[in-house]
Amino acid sequence: MPSSISASVQKTIPQSKNQARMLWLLVSFAYLLIVSQRTAPGIISDQLLSEFHVSASVLGLMSTFQFVMYAGLQIPIGLWAARLGPARLLLVGILASGLGTILYSTADSLPLLFATRALIGFGDAFIWVNCVLILGKAFEPRSFSTMIGMTGAMGSLGNMLTTMPLAWWVTASGWRLPFTCMGIILLVHALIMYRGFSRRDMLFPADAANLHPAVTLREFATLIRKRTVWGPFLCHFGIIGTYVGFTSVWAIPYLLDMYGISRAEAASILGLALISAVAGGPLSGWMAARAGNCRTPYIWLQVLNVTVWSVFLLTKAHPPLALVYVLFIALGFGIGISTLTFASIRESFPVAQVGALTGLANTGGFFSAVLLPPIMGLVFDHLGLHSQQAYAVAFIIPVLFASIGIAGGLMLSKPKHV
Template sequence: MENQNSKYRWVVFATILFTYLLIVSQRTAPGLISDQLMTEFSVTASTIGLLTSIQFLAYASLQIPIGILSDRFGPNVFLIVGTLLNGLGTLMYSAAPNESVLFLSRFLVGVGDATIWVNLVLILSIWFKVNEFVGLLGIAGMTGSLGFLVATVPFSAWISLTGWRAPFFTVGIILCLSAILLYLVLVLKPRKMDMNHFESKKSSKKLVQKREKTLVILSRIFSDRQAWAAFLCHFGAVGTYVGFIGSWAVPYGMNVYDMTRSHASQLIMIGLFGAIIGAPLTGWISSRIGSIKRPYIIIHMIIFVSWIAFVLFSGKPPYYMLIILFLLIGYGNGASALTFAIVRKSFDIREVGVVSGFANTGGFLSAVLLPSIFGRVLDHFQSAEISVGYHYGFVIPVIFSLIGLFGGFLIMEHRMPKAEVN
């Protein structure tokens, strides 16, 4: 395809990654102000957990519909509209006068966020060749981790300096401007360059005529062992990490270890360094040994053992171990990009969108469940020492990560050609 040989594809790649970084930062930035929201709006820990969950619930519930629609009609419009909704939701959050507006704003952010990853995968499939895909997917995963990193110390320092409303307002404005930039880069400029928009529009019309009915596709995917393996792997690797750092990680550091907000953010940042390394390094290892299953099972074992350590040390492991645990759990989250390598190599290109959406639903279903359940556990033990609530709360990610490990064993290995040794 013409666009796969164009230098302009790197402009597309950079623009999408910038937008992705901003959107990902808003998944976890609200976790920095959980305690402030509880005080300002007089709400309980359960309510804060639900506030985080509603964003991920919107995200998770829309993954399959977005995948189907993007496969059929192309990814550009969904990505642009989703970015705009994310920006508007963030603006509304910054000006929220009560908890009802907080819930509505996070729901809008979740709807916008739901469009980003599935369409990023599809756009990479359109603009780049198959042999470039896995490497670029690792870079995209690393960019997402950088987005999480932005939402730690830098964002925390900004909040400490100006209060929490101004930073969210500013990011909301930038996201709205990013939606305009995406339109210029993905739609307007390619039309002016006459890049056949990209043969894919013509070919997509042919594909639509040949497509099976949606229910037939869904039925086949829901009964496919490989699709469920991807779903469960993402459930265990992503939701445990995103759900925890997006809601309770900063309060955990402050309440259990008597850290300042900035110090607790630095602790999370260590995990994000692990995530930044995890995507490209694990992708490289996978390519070198010609296997996705083996490294992914090892990753899930590491995640599982790491969460067990929190329980074994009664919710308060030694500080040096805490650093190592966050680093390992973060690495596992970054390595979850392998989920989409499984999808890309196991399914027809016409089904990559919907299967990617299905797999991504797994990750964010656990991200929906974990903050809310964790908050209820904390509320249940609120009369006890604070570490007791966290001790029992950590049982939740242990169970979730065990489910992810099971998914790793379900993977049917599709052998990749081993990378040549230089």
């Protein structure tokens, strides 16, 4: 660890494997809860269209509002987490998301709906970078790829909660009660985290005034001039944004419109994708170990991603329903393994740069997620939301975005630091 980071940060490292695992459970469950809020609105897209009398592009813009807030904060959080403390920032994120979710469930106007999703995005922004930093201190480098993959799997479990279970709950009670309950659960976990972090002296270390950012703004400006720094950014742009942007807004309407299936069955397709993502997360560490690096398996993952989106495009948005199941499973598997983005940063760059570069790479994924929903929404507004022609044209967008991920994979540097 660089000398600019105080020894008090080192003290947050658990002294036993059991302590490390308990800390992982505390942090990863927070990530599970937060991720559930990213795709939950996708389950109720058609209800929001009807209740608030908005167009498809406006609904896509609401998703963009949330992701803009998220993406815009990634780099600042990565730069300053060492100074402010990743545990503190993680706690702030959970509190903001919990409050935002409760307010979202009570929104009675479009401006309030937008404002509450922005607050949720604000809270979400504090989660992943700080999870990476906390786990990076809790586990040895050789264990980090596996643990970060398992954390990603917990996020996929969070997504699963917003497929069939949420669809059934929404059908039974409407959409407001489930979101109120999710907000309350977030606030309760914030209290649990506060107690857990306080016991480990992670929130208010005695010499907190001596903490400094691992990378200064000037150093970061120099760092981003390097070509290899942008590899993880583009990889995440290609694989995260396409999946998150599509499933958070348009996947359920697409499945309902093209196949005439029930909301529960459409949600079950997303659920299968997330089960696949849960499996993919822990496998990311194994694949990197087998290949001897993160670069090789990640390039092949980007190729798989482009191939899957191309099938939707080449079949004019209407592949056989059985194949749709397979395609969503493949997309989910790719999302699970996408934690290789952060493992590749850890293996290729000095520890001092990991926080800032994690924030940069995460920005890439959600910058893509910001762009994709409203661009697809414009296509639907022009050609008609429920038409096959509109979906056939709209699938050009994720294919193009995914292709950028291949370029990112080729830009990844070979490991120099362990």
